[in-house]
Amino acid sequence: MKKILLLLLCCSGLMAGAQQRYELNSGWTCTNVNDVKADGAAISKTGFALNNWMPATVPGTVLTTLLNNKKVPDPFYGMNNEKIADVYHTGNAHYTYWFVKDFEERAAGNEQVWLQFRGINYKAEIYLNGKKVNPKTQVGMHIRAQYNITPLLAANGKNRLAVIVYPPDFPGNPNGGQGGDGTIAKGLTTQYTAGWDWIQPTRDRNTGIWDKVTIEKTKSINIQNPHVVTLVPGKRLATGKQNPATVKVSIEVENPTSKAVSGTLQYEIAGKIIKQRATIAANQNTTVKLADLQIENPKLWWPSGYGDQNLYDLKIKFVAATQVLDQEALKVGIRQIDNIWNDHTKSMGTFVNGQKIFIKGGNWIISDAMLRFTDARYDAEVRYHKDMNLNLIRIWGGAILERPEFYNACDKYGLLVFQDFWFSGDCNGRWVDPMKKEDQWTRRNYPDDHPLVLTAIEDQIKMIRNHASLAFWCGGNEITPPDDILMPLKNDLLPRLDGTRQFFDFSNSDEMSYNSIGGNGDGPYGIQDIKTFWGTQTFPYNSEVGSVGVGDYASLLRFIPEKNLVAPQYKTKPDSVWDYHKYISYEQYLNPYGKPKDAKDFAMKAQLANYDQYRALMEGFSNKMWDWYTGSIIWKTQNPWTAMRGQMYDYYLDPNACLYGLRKGSEPLHVMMNPLDSMVTIVNNGFTTRNNLMVQAKAYDMEGKDYFYSQVFNSVGPSSVRRLFPLNEFLTKLDKKDGVFVSLRILDQKQNILSENIYWLPGKDGEYSGLKNMKQTPLKVSAANQNNGKVAVTLSNAAGNPVAFFNRVALINGSTNQRILPAFYDDNYVSILPGESKTVTVEYTGKQSNLAVEVYGWNVATQKVSVQ
Known part of the structure; x- marks a missing residue:
């Protein structure tokens, strides 16, 4: 399968016509199977009338198309989802649809044209110009498919593609259980669509051509599934000159023609080119291993918070004589991930480039329950995880192996990824569950088609394995796959196709x-x-x-x-x-x-x-x-x-x-207070000792009066915690029955704030009576456009005022008063101490006009300020 990471632009000169790839992502129409009597051979002929067919969203699901055509209400609003027919009750024909797309393409000389589907749920028959494309039914949501359609193209270049898509064979009863009655897991599809404790059922179970459809043109060679491994020996720092690193590359090369093809397979990275002569036999797919490359003083890739996310362009070509027969390009992060058991904590330790990383992760389900994916949405969501100062995202097993575009964003922002395969303890039989239709012994062997699962796993590993961010594989959510899937996965597929990442049998395994x-x-x-x-x-x-x-x-x-x-x-x-x-x-x-x-x-x-x-x-x-x-x-x-x-x-x-x-x-460098004993503590996640840190502690009462406690220089070692001094006696002496604020700061020698933290403490009775009765504070707000997609919002609280507590800053459209989304704030819900100011920087995407800022807080009236 083709590794689709970057769409290549057509180049001039030698590169002209070497490769083209484009998406079939507009101009589709569709209709329900019950509304058309013709078969695929007839529908896929350009003369077949498509009267009354509706515009289709591809990539997308049937439900997305129905929503976009106003055939159903928005299922995410109110109780609207209850107004939409569920496939379990209607039968599968209700969500079985024909999708048709006309496009222009032809092949000349040794050109080959490939039709690529990155995901169809659940079954599909494919026709082109009156001919069947797939010799056997395409089955399974989590698998790519590629067809050489060169002989099926119309001579005049005007082609029609027709695809009939069927829902999962077992959509499952959405009876309120985790994954409904569990039978959704009998097929290789998304389990959450039958409902979970955090989502209502998705009525079509994600039926549709849900991922990209692509046309690619090559010459007589098709480069597929490059595999790039980087080795970074030793313990590295994030800055300074680096010892060499090694790049290892192997590439699948397919020759779909009836004659052997000889030429040079090469890759280029960091200004160096590695070449390998190769002859690919007729109608063969061969894996070619190229010589290793040593890169001097490499720019390394690090997780967020530990260093930069450097990425290299790696370009692959197969050249015969003066002609480029095919080429690929991808982004490569040079890094090495190792795992060493920590016997003290009794848990796995993660090391990147030889440095131990304290994992701060978040669980991810899927970007959109109706699979409305965009590069911009992926970028925004992953950026939010970086903004949380996290360094890992775990992909939960009841959904999908995430898309390359998601991994692109994780590569960019430095989020390690823990990737589950498609199993869950709920549907796959870990527990006795009265909501499930079948017993544990039966559910333990879901999905029904184990060879299909292994085929899909091999394909999806190849799809995402080159991403620097991919750190861990996991057999399933809270349960392993069945043994005849688990053992080949552990002992063959992962060692053969990857060989560089830790595999956990299941997500909460003792081995983790x-x-x-x-x-x-x-x-x-x-x-x-x-x-x-x-x-x-x-x-x-x-x-x-x-x-x-x-x-x-x-x-x-x-x-x-x-x-x-x-x-x-x-x-x-x-x-x-x-x-x-x-x-x-x-x-x-x-x-x-x-x-x-x-x-x-x-x-x-x-x-x-x-x-x-x-x-x-x-x-x-x-x-x-x-x-x-x-x-x-x-x-x-x-x-x-x-x-x-x-x-x-x-x-x-x-x-x-x-x-x-x-x-x-x-925060990578953070000051905090233990609520058990009021111990002030600093945490350093970095790789070097932080010296000459001024740690400051104060308290403020509800009137804004401050009570100084301590200001002392300290240091903290690399990747460590240091406990400094307790505040319990100090806070007890204040004896503020209605609660106090505690302000902690780390400052450098120039008095720049490196970390600040404000706690609000209740009174002795556990009630926040001081906050309840707090006086309103007049907060001065100004906003300046920095003309680079950023707005600087300055909040100022005059001396003598109470603390301006817990202020929400929101970038809005000044005309509609609606928030600009997404927007990225370097801090929010901020408290401004008396006599101080704070500037919050907001970054937005796209062109925006008439910008304004809304600010409101616990004891601060709502203000709207135009951006100057």
Whole structure:
């Protein structure tokens, strides 16, 4: 299969006509199978009338097409999903569709034309110009397909492609269980589409031509599936001159013609070219291994927070005489990932370029439940993970192997990836489950077609294996694949096709992190007392540890009808829409701030809990770095629909306070306070000792009066934690019954702030009575356009005022007052101390006009300021 990483532009001179690749991503039409009586041979002829066929979204699902044609309501809004027919109840024909695309193409001389499908769900028959393209039915969602259509092209260059797509054979009963009744897993498809505890069922089960359709033209050679391995021996630093690194390359080369082809296969990287003479026999696909290349003083690729994400262009060509027969280009990060068991923590340790990396990860489901993928959305979502100061994303096994465009973004932003294969403990039989149709013994062997699974695994490994960000493979979510899949995967496929990455049998395996606690080994998933993150040792490298994540009021307005915007009440069943969107109760943690009066008040107070939770989670784990833990992975950091749990930003890419609390707690250099004993602690995730750090501690009462405690120089070693001094006696002496603010800072010798952290503490009774009665603070706000896609927002609080607490900055359109999404803030939900200012930088994408900024806070009135 062709490794599609970059679309190549047609070049002049020698390169002219050497290769062309383009997507068939517009101009498609479709109709339901019941509305047309002709067969594929007839439909795929250009003379066949397509009257009353509707525009189709390709790549996309049937449900996406129906939504875009206003045939169904938006399933992400309110209870609309209940108004859409479910394939389990209608039968598969209801979502079986013909898709047709006319395109112009022809071949001359030794040109070959290839039709490539990167994903169809679930079965397909393919026709071109009245002829069948696929000799046998294409089956399986997670597999690419490529067809040489050269002999089927029309002589006049006017071609018609017709594809009939069938839903999964077993769509499953969406009965409310995890994966419904479980039978969705009998096929090689997305399990979440039958429903989960964070999503309602996707009614068409993602049926459709869901991924890219591509036409590629080559000459008599087709380069496929290059494999690039980089070796970086020794322990490296992120800066300075580097010792050499080694690049190893092998390439599949296909000759689809009836004659042998001889020429030179070559690759170029870092200004050096490696060549290999090769003869490819007729109708053969051969893997050619080229000589290793040593790169002097390489620019290395590092995870986010540890160094730069340097990427090299690697170009591959097959040249015969003066003609380039085919070429490919990809991005390569030079890095080496190793794994060494940490016997002290009883968990796996991750090393990149010889340096140990403390894993700060987030779980990822899929970008969009209806598979509406775009490069821009992938880029924004992965960037948000970088903005959280995370360094890993785990891809959950009930969805897909993520797309190359997702990995491109992870390569760019430095997010390591932990990639599950398509199994889950829920559907695949780990537990007794009364919601499942079949028993554990039967479910344990899902999917039904094991050879298909192995074929798909081989294909998908080849698709993504060259990405620098790909760090780990995993057999499945909370369960292994069946043995006759697991053993070939471990003993043949991964060693043969990769050979460089750690494989975990399943996501919460003891080989990843020894669980001495018992139970399922994942979670908990609800809100917790923040002290538990600091004081209760869980097993060390948990693939899923979670909390809460309701968005702010602007987010709720996007998908909850006005009549349903009712604040939940503790121990009372929530409104039906909130319940449908999987709300988890956490009002008991909001009531100390004052019982929420309405949905808007609820949303604001929820952000306080959100911020506090995720800051504490990462601080508590970091406090025990290399002692209890080698890392943690949060369940979860994003939602593929409008859910009300486990998210740092909403489906519309609007961040909430979870993101900024997590960003704060995950800082590479960070100062923090242990809530158990008020110990001030600094964390250094870097590779070098940080000397001459001034650590400052103050407290502020609710009137804004400050109480100085300490300011002392300290140092902290590489990748380590240092405990400095306790504040408990100091805070006890303040005896502020209504609560105080604690301000911690790290400053360098020029008094630049390297890390700052503000805690709000309740009174002795656990209530935030001081916050409830806090005086309004007049905050001065100004916003300046920096003319580079950035806006600088300056917040100033005059001396003598109270703390201007917990201010949300939002970049908006000044005419509509709607937020600009996505937008990336270098900080948010910020508190401004008396007599101080803070500048928040906002970055946006695309062209925007009439920009303004909205700012509001706990004790700060809403302001709208034009961007100057």
